[in-house]
């Protein structure tokens with residue numbers, strides 16, 4: 018079964034073909050139109066998807082050596098509603114034209130299961146830390162479709178905190194990779210920043226106070242080297258992310274940890290996660306940020322378990338991943 022995956026939930030227009038041997042093609046177009054606004058502009062994202070998607074899909078198919086896939090999977094949420102609708106509508110129309118099955122995939126499930134594309138892949142059950150621009154959650158993944166949320170952010174997502182801090186520091190967008198690069202030349206102990214905890218919910222995160230602390234420091238000590246502030250912020254983010262992971266591992270007894278989502282491309286998070294006393298699975302950086310392969314793969318796993326979605330499937334901007342059951346095999 019060769020599945021075409023389509024991803025348009027934010028600012029990447031992406032398509033990929035995944036088959037029995039793995040990823041056959043993986044085409045990602047990162048929209049550049051948002052940089053001058055220092056953040057994603059939803060309307061511009063939808064338009065850019067509509068403009069680029071057809072050629073991105075054609076390239077994914079031709080690189081895979083296919084004229085048509087056996088099924089089409091498209092992100093149907095969560096994400097920017099207009100952006101999601103572009104890929105979803107395209108995917109449903111393509112499936113209708115080809116007369117093949119369609120699957121509406123949850124973007125977070127795409128991230129969570131993306132480490133399974135690698136060799137070695139984590140076996141179930143594993144802890145899945147999904148850290149992106151829109152979400153920061155830790156799941157206990159027991160099987161495809163059987164996920165328990167162990168921890169969430171109560172305010173900003175980790176990637177959002179990176180993007181906001183970059184904006185405060187006047188560094189540009191997207192902030193994650195810029196702050197990551199800048200941190201390499203800084204001292205992570207030079208600026209004292211908090212490690213916020215959430216009262217009575219010791220597995221959850223809060224990142225908004227950290228962003229405020231960076232802003233305050235910048236205001237009160239404008240002479241601080243940007244490298245030092247960036248490195249101190251990054252150390253705080255990685256500290257709190259890994260602290261909750263270790264607690265959750267102790268609590269559940271699960272020692273396999275899979276990282277995914279854009280922030281999982283972060284160099285310090287990758288280095289320090291690899292040193293944890295856990296079996297750690299890290300997809301390559303290109304599979305951490307949004308891509309079509311993770312959508313094709315999640316769709317394919319569900320297809321193999323008998324799932325088919327109707328062409329009336331609609332976009333779900335706030336679709337949670339908990340209790341996302343796979344239907345009984347027919």
Ligand code: KG4
Pocket residue numbers: 027148149150151152175176177179180191192193194197278279280281282283284305306307
């Ligand atoms: O998963 P993703 O591509 O899109 C969403 O689903 O949100 O994640 C994008 C986020 C952005 O906030 C970006 O700043 C962050 O991931 N990011 C990073 C790095 N690369 C991307 N954050 C920290 N370090 C990085 N190297």
Ligand code: ZN
Pocket residue numbers: 124128149150278279306307
């Ligand atoms: Zn994402």
